[in-house]
Amino acid sequence: MKSGLLIDVCPFFLRLITGLGSWVFFSALAFADSPEKDAGNWQQVAPPDYPLERKWVSSHQYPWRTIGRVNLAGRGHCSGILVGDRQVLTSAHCLWNQRNGQWFPAQYITFVAGEEQEAYQAYSNALSYRVADGFSPHTLNQSDSIRYDWAVLTLEHPLGEALGYVKPAAATQIREKQSIFQAGYRADREDVLTVESDCHIARLYDDSRVFSTSCKTLSGDSGGPVLIHHNQQWTLAGIHRGRTDKNQSLVVSINNVRRLITSD
Numbered sequence: 001m002k003s004g005l006l007i008d009v010c011p012f013f014l015r016l017i018t019g020l021g022s023w024v025f026f027s028a029l030a031f032a033d034s035p036e037k038d039a040g041n042w043q044q045v046a047p048p049d050y051p052l053e054r055k056w057v058s059s060h061q062y063p064w065r066t067i068g069r070v071n072l073a074g075r076g077h078c079s080g081i082l083v084g085d086r087q088v089l090t091s092a093h094c095l096w097n098q099r100n101g102q103w104f105p106a107q108y109i110t111f112v113a114g115e116e117q118e119a120y121q122a123y124s125n126a127l128s129y130r131v132a133d134g135f136s137p138h139t140l141n142q143s144d145s146i147r148y149d150w151a152v153l154t155l156e157h158p159l160g161e162a163l164g165y166v167k168p169a170a171a172t173q174i175r176e177k178q179s180i181f182q183a184g185y186r187a188d189r190e191d192v193l194t195v196e197s198d199c200h201i202a203r204l205y206d207d208s209r210v211f212s213t214s215c216k217t218l219s220g221d222s223g224g225p226v227l228i229h230h231n232q233q234w235t236l237a238g239i240h241r242g243r244t245d246k247n248q249s250l251v252v253s254i255n256n257v258r259r260l261i262t263s264d
């Protein structure tokens with residue numbers, strides 16, 4: 001388990017990094033002290049003329065109820081998804097306290113599944129978490145480090161027993177032009193789950209360990225799932241990590257973490 005001190009961090013932290021032949025906007029946390037959003041003022045958060053294709057979905061239904069907010073003691077959040085009865089996959093950079101240079105303690109991390117305004121499906125504190133062996137918060141601006149930006153939370157309660165969880169997509173499904181769904185609690189509507197359905201994998205990098213998509217994302221989306229729906233089954237293709245200068249989502253492929261995810 002990683003440990004550290006809990007202190008404030010800067011709101012709407014954005015880091016500009018280079019990699020993969022283009023600029024990448026590294027979006028970390030969406031912060032709870034930001035103004036309340038509604039459908040009429042999304043552009044307060046989104047860049048001017050930013051496409052808003054995302055739709056609000058019901059968190060009562062599968063697989064949406066397996067997706068939730070990874071809350072950091074009320075200070076901020078990322079998105080995450082159940083990948084086992086007690087396992088949640090999210091972004092490693094979300095768990096790093098940029099201000100004091102330490103990891104957030106697991107006991108301050110809560111996963112709230114199916115959060116929808118003041119309601120939710122279930123929640124659990126984290127007991128521990130594992131960060132990818134190759135991840136370093138000090139090399140986020142290096143393109144060859146993107147594939148390591150993932151972490152798996154182990155929850156106190158087996159939420160997946162009641163809510164279900166999403167299994168990894170087959171390696172053969174991680175291919176260009178594959179239709180996908182991008183979901184998360186992004187900053188322009190941070191209290192409900194929104195999904196973009198009309199997008200696809202645009203380009204593969206690093207031996208299919210990283211890929212870009214045509215989906216549009218903002219802060220708060222980090223750790224949010226990229227899903228594939230095929231033959232009436234939902235599978236997990238990866239998690240959102242940042243976005244390119246063309247506002248395309250940059251994704252850490254499930255290929256990086258497949259062996260670690262186990263069925264409880």
